[in-house]
Amino acid sequence: MPTCDIPKQAPYNILIVGAGLGGLATAIALRKKGHNVHVLEGAPALGEVGAGIQIPPNSTRLLEAWGLKDALMKKIVWPKAINMRRYDTGAVIGITPLDPTMQKAYGYPYWLIHRADYQQILCDAAIAEGAKVTFGAYVLDCDQDNVTVTLANGEVLSADLIIGADGISPLQCAKRNANAPYPGIKSRVREFAVMPEEIVEPRTTTNCAYRATVPGELMRADPELKKLIEEPYSNCWIGYRRHIMAYPIREGQLYNLVMSHPGAAAVGKWNEPGNLDEMKAHYAGWDPILDKVLDKVKACLKWKLADLPVLSRWVSRSGKVVLIGDAAHAMVPYLAQGAAQAIEDAATLAECISRTRSTDDFGAVLRVFQLIRKPRCEKIQKGSMENGDIWHMPDGPEQVARDADMKITMDLLAAEAAGIPTEKLAKTGKSNPNRWSDEEFQPWLFGHDAVAHANAQLDLLLKL
The missing domain is CATH 3.30.9.30 (D-Amino Acid Oxidase; Chain A, domain 2)
Incomplete structure (x- = not known):
């Protein structure tokens, strides 16, 4: 349905399992659409886990749209x-x-931040928007048909929609240990509700x-x-x-x-x-x-x-449970896009949910969400692995050729400094083996507008 014909719906009750970057971003995006959002996090509190993280332009455009620039500016480094x-x-x-x-090429900057600061800013923003965030709420089970989760304390919570933002799973099926929480067991939502008939093992x-x-x-x-x-x-x-x-x-x-x-x-x-x-x-x-x-x-x-193999689906057969972030498309860090893709998921999912008239529409709209997001995330998963291979070459003829090709950007910078006209420096040559500087891959990666793309695809696909 065209964007101008988006129906008005009553607020939905939505549970998000996981208060990582993707889960909290999704809470912000959905609260801005007026929905009732409850985030469940198994950890007792946010912590200083991790260290630095990169925020590329495809993320910063969304974070700025959510009004987070001022909070982020107090914590970020703006790299040259x-x-x-x-x-x-x-x-x-x-x-x-x-x-x-980056600003000249794509309209938005590239930032560096401590992961803990990033997560805290998103958590504070989600709560300020009206989301409820509960810590120490470890999810043991997720029922796709009844749209419920069962917590470790025995409490059962129901919702109109459940979003699994609970990360990459270890090498054993979580269901074997379903009666007690284990800190290393993640993505209960994927194991129990979205893909209960499969054991999804990370590709280490x-x-x-x-x-x-x-x-x-x-x-x-x-x-x-x-x-x-x-x-x-x-x-x-x-x-x-x-x-x-x-x-x-x-x-x-x-x-x-x-x-x-x-x-x-x-x-x-x-x-x-x-x-x-x-x-x-x-x-x-x-x-x-x-x-x-x-x-x-x-x-x-x-x-x-580790990353995840390509999943057969991100949406439960009932159409009431959906995966985002690492639970759907965990990737290695060689393009620094794991968190960025979770942020894109959040923005896209909020646009998709806004196109529904009632919960009866969830199945169709969530399948469109999957059609929009899955190909892009899988291409980035593949590109991340390939970028690592390029970086990790042994010394030899291939490495010498790689270094010569990577030097293209430096030559362009030197030319610009000397006043010699060049193309935009963001476009550094198809032969550049480093994906961050590739003439075709970089604009596709950093120039992506998740909200505009989602609405264009929704207009098209919901007519079919």
Whole structure:
């Protein structure tokens, strides 16, 4: 139905399972449409889990539309560029310009933030919009037919619609342990309500990642490290099967490190302690500046890198339960799009629900939501995995060719500085192997307007 013919409906009662970034963003988007929203989170409170996270333009356009720019501006770092560096020398081999390039190309900026700050801002905004957020509400079961969830304390909650924003599942079926909560068991909604006949196992990679932060004052105390914390750049050192992504967060109070490496860890756990000596050993022989940074790390966390296979569906057969975020399309972090896609899910789902006259329309509209979102998310899942392969090449002819192709952006920047006319720097050449700088992939990724796209597709598909 055309946008101008959107029916007015009574507010729906909606349960969201999971108070991660996607669940809270969905609460904001649905409250702005006037629905009654209750977010259930198994953890006792929000915590400082994780470290830095990137907010690309396809997210910032939605966050600004929800009125969150002022709150975010107090916590973000506005990076000038992402510098891709050779692992052993630190030489810059490629650049993705960000500020002001992203604003000029796509109308919205690229930000860096601490995940905990991001989550708190979204939680505060959801509550301010009128959503109810309950912590310590661990979901044991989800019934797609009766549209209910059962909590660990025995309480049964009902709704018109249930949204599963409860993350990636571990390698065992949650239903085997359905009588008691287990901190590592996630996506009860997917296992019990959306795909109860299947066991969906994450696709684990051979890599894990360490997360750590270094206090800004320690970085500033060393003349060689001061530049890293005071200049607003992301730096990514890439080598065989490993990389280190590093950037300042909290206005330079912390230096964030994400270190991908071969190894084992638990799937779906973000807070498993890592061994500092083991962490340093993985990067022996790398850029000497990194030795100095890693020596200042006092503690690190470790988690397994995994994604989900392509799911057969995101919507329950009853049409009253739907998956979003990592529960539907978990991806590896090599495009920094996991959270961004959950934000897009939130905005798209709110537009879809606004097209219904009653709960009888949920099945049809949620299937359209799946048609809109699934292909894009799956393309990004694939692109994320491929970007990791490109970063993690061994030294050799392919790596030399990759580095030469990645240098295209640097040549364009030099040309612009010399006054030689060039195309927009956001479009850096089809041959650039780094997806962030690819002439075709970057605009498709960062220039996406989830709300406009959703409404265009709804106008088209709801007529069919």
